[in-house]
Amino acid sequence: MAARRGKRAAERSAQTKAKRAKLNNNKTPQTETNTKTVSFTVDNEGASANSRENIISVPPPVSAGKWTNKERVLVFSSRGISFRTRHLMQDLKTMMPHSKADTKMDRKDKLFVVNEVCEIKNCNKCIFFEAKKKQDLYMWISNVPHGPSAKFLVQNVHTLAELKMTGNCLKGSRPLLSFDPIFSTPQYHPKSQPFVDHVFTFTIADHRVWFRNYQIIEEDASLVEIGPRFVLNLIKIFQGSFGGPTLYENPHFQSPNMHRRMIRLATAARLKERQMVKEIRKGKRTEEKEVMTQDVTDDVFVTPAQPKASQVELEAPEPRPDRKKKRLTELKKKTLMKRKGLR
Numbered sequence: 001m002a003a004r005r006g007k008r009a010a011e012r013s014a015q016t017k018a019k020r021a022k023l024n025n026n027k028t029p030q031t032e033t034n035t036k037t038v039s040f041t042v043d044n045e046g047a048s049a050n051s052r053e054n055i056i057s058v059p060p061p062v063s064a065g066k067w068t069n070k071e072r073v074l075v076f077s078s079r080g081i082s083f084r085t086r087h088l089m090q091d092l093k094t095m096m097p098h099s100k101a102d103t104k105m106d107r108k109d110k111l112f113v114v115n116e117v118c119e120i121k122n123c124n125k126c127i128f129f130e131a132k133k134k135q136d137l138y139m140w141i142s143n144v145p146h147g148p149s150a151k152f153l154v155q156n157v158h159t160l161a162e163l164k165m166t167g168n169c170l171k172g173s174r175p176l177l178s179f180d181p182i183f184s185t186p187q188y189h190p191k192s193q194p195f196v197d198h199v200f201t202f203t204i205a206d207h208r209v210w211f212r213n214y215q216i217i218e219e220d221a222s223l224v225e226i227g228p229r230f231v232l233n234l235i236k237i238f239q240g241s242f243g244g245p246t247l248y249e250n251p252h253f254q255s256p257n258m259h260r261r262m263i264r265l266a267t268a269a270r271l272k273e274r275q276m277v278k279e280i281r282k283g284k285r286t287e288e289k290e291v292m293t294q295d296v297t298d299d300v301f302v303t304p305a306q307p308k309a310s311q312v313e314l315e316a317p318e319p320r321p322d323r324k325k326k327r328l329t330e331l332k333k334k335t336l337m338k339r340k341g342l343r
Helices: 002-023 083-095 113-120 256-286 323-340
Strands: 036-041 053-058 073-077 099-101 125-132 136-143 149-158 198-205 208-216 223-225 229-240 243-249
Touching (some): 073 083, 073 113, 083 125
Parallel strands (some): 073 099
Antiparallel strands (some): 036 053, 125 136, 136 149, 149 229, 198 208, 208 229, 229 243
16 A cells, blocks of 8 residues: 555656646656556455556657647639549648648739738648649649749549548558658647558659559558549749749640640541542542443454355255164064074
8 A cells, every 4th residue: 555655646746747847838858758657456365465466557648749840731722623623622631630721712813822821821831723724733832932832734633532442541640751841741730640650652753743642551561542643744843932933844744735736636637638538539439431442352252163165965865774773673683582592
């Protein structure tokens, strides 16, 4: 009993010290927190007195640090976006607990207004989706307010609800990154979870950036895709936020208007070629055909006949002997001779 009272008194003193440190804005670091000891008694009459009392050590809490990274990302778009873009924005907000949302911006407003919106929302990073012609989607990623900023063309968008992948992760957990810290959840963020169970991959292939989200399985450290998917085709990198001098321009980029124009020209060339072939065939059919007055093959099978002498017979021809009757008479003679025994 005395040992238990001593332990409780030590725990109370530690709690009072922690409260005083919080009041003095001097929080104890995570490494200095001591492990708690919990004791329990086994209710068993046959057990010995020494084995009745057992002690279990409880580790300190994981998120005992201080939230120092105060980055906030504003995620919003312009008017005229499609439903797929709206779902993609919602997926990004779900993956980034340190993000904020805002109403859609009018298309007539200039992009410099986004800096003022970020300042009002107390955000130092921005992901802005710009829709044009109701079919082209552009993504602006900017460091507000001094820059730099980058403009991308978003292609091959597949949302979480559309893919229906088998992977899953904890909402608000911190991911592993290998590309841009704008997607990184700050450590000890109030809305984040102290776990790392998924990874954001940004792979460069075919002069584009391919984004994938995978779950990390603890058993064999394999990856299972969660979603969403999208491809970023870099256009330009500017020195300022949403403008300024151009630092880099992608030489492999082809605008969607030019791409659609090339497709139309290719289809028009194919149709023109088919029309030319039809006209050539039609011209061959309507050409005047030469009428053959004499066929060359008429005299191929013509053979000259042998000349016959023309004679006039004044007397009747002699009768020809009947061969059948002659044979019958010969057979009768032979049979008669056999009967008489002459032969």
